[in-house]
Amino acid sequence: MSIYVGNLSYEVTQEHLNQTFAEYGTVKRVQLPTDRETGSLRGFAFVEMGTEAEEAAAIEALNGAEWMGRDLKVNKAKPREERGGSGGGGNWSNNNRSSRRY
Numbered sequence: 001m002s003i004y005v006g007n008l009s010y011e012v013t014q015e016h017l018n019q020t021f022a023e024y025g026t027v028k029r030v031q032l033p034t035d036r037e038t039g040s041l042r043g044f045a046f047v048e049m050g051t052e053a054e055e056a057a058a059i060e061a062l063n064g065a066e067w068m069g070r071d072l073k074v075n076k077a078k079p080r081e082e083r084g085g086s087g088g089g090g091n092w093s094n095n096n097r098s099s100r101r102y
Contacts, residue, residue, distance in 0.1 A: 003055055005062075006044040006073035016068070021047050024061060025054025046077055 005017070014030045021027045029048040034041055049055040055076070063074040 001052065001055060002046045002048045002077040003059060004044065004073075004075055004077040005047055007070050008041070008043050008045060008072070009068035009070050010041050010043060012041065012045070012068060017045055017047055020062070020067065021049065021058050024049070024058035026050030 003021075012032070014032055017030045017032070018027050021030075026049060027047060028050055029046075031046040032041055033044065033046075047058070049058060059074050059076065062072050065072050065074075
């Protein structure tokens with residue numbers, strides 16, 4: 001299981017997160033997602049700890065704590081939901097003018 005860490009400073013690095021979470025146990029992995037188009041940090045991360053007890057200790061200590069000028073949101077990460085095919089929103093197109101009233 002992983003920990004979700006939200007409301008992060010855009011200046012944060014993996015090393016910052018490693019150092020902070022290592023105070024509560026073994027850090028197995030840190031993921032800092034970036035925006036696909038810009039490459040900028042997205043303001044959240046996922047941290048995987050060695051044991052559930054270490055995760056619980058980190059969550060309890062850091063949730064709501066001020067860090068790097070921001071109040072952290074730290075909790076158990078929810079499983080990633082599968083995204084459907086097109087993600088479309090219906091059959092709207094510019095050519096479908098017959099259903100419009102002016």
